[in-house]
Amino acid sequence: MNTEHPPPGNGVERxxxxxxxxxxxxxxxEARQCQAGHADEDWFLAEMELRLGRGITEExxxxxxxxRNEAEHVRRLAExxxxxxxxxRDALETVRQEQERVRNAGESARAAAEExxxxxxxxxxxxxxxxxxxxxxxxxxxxxxxxxxxxxxxLRDLRDVNALDSN
Numbered sequence: 001m002n003t004e005h006p007p008p009g010n011g012v013e014r015x016x017x018x019x020x021x022x023x024x025x026x027x028x029x030e031a032r033q034c035q036a037g038h039a040d041e042d043w044f045l046a047e048m049e050l051r052l053g054r055g056i057t058e059e060x061x062x063x064x065x066x067x068r069n070e071a072e073h074v075r076r077l078a079e080x081x082x083x084x085x086x087x088x089r090d091a092l093e094t095v096r097q098e099q100e101r102v103r104n105a106g107e108s109a110r111a112a113a114e115e116x117x118x119x120x121x122x123x124x125x126x127x128x129x130x131x132x133x134x135x136x137x138x139x140x141x142x143x144x145x146x147x148x149x150x151x152x153x154x155l156r157d158l159r160d161v162n163a164l165d166s167n
Contacts, residue, residue, distance in 0.1 A: 024049060028045055
């Protein structure tokens with residue numbers, strides 16, 4: 001309730017008018033069955049009623065009711081706006097959490113890909129070593145086969161020489 005700013009005028013008049021507005025605002029509060037949250041609206045309507053001829057006319061009552069309805073409409077719009085803001089805040093938080101989850105999943109996938117690359121590189125190195133070892137074994141086998149072939153020729157030559165000597 002606006003009790004801090006008494007109306008202009010001399011001190012006694014201001015105090016009396018301030019008390020009348022406060023009394024009328026309280027009557028409006030009681031008429032609304034003591035619903036909280038409308039103190040400024042009640043004060044404004046009481047001020048308007050008392051300033052429009054120190055009492056309310058039918059036109060003033062209709063104007064006050066219209067102002068009250070408009071104020072209530074604005075209050076509901078503000079409430080709706082707060083709800084929408086809160087919903088947007090919740091939606092943004094959900095999006096932020098989803099982005100964090102996707103970022104973490106991407107980081108996990110990157111780490112798994114790096115590990116797979118490391119394993120693949122180790123397997124490639126193992127295959128290369130196995131191929132080199134196989135090549136070395138084949139080379140050694142070829143050398144041994146050459147030796148065996150030379151030994152066979154030498155044996156054949158010896159047989160031929162022995163055969164000639166025996167004849």
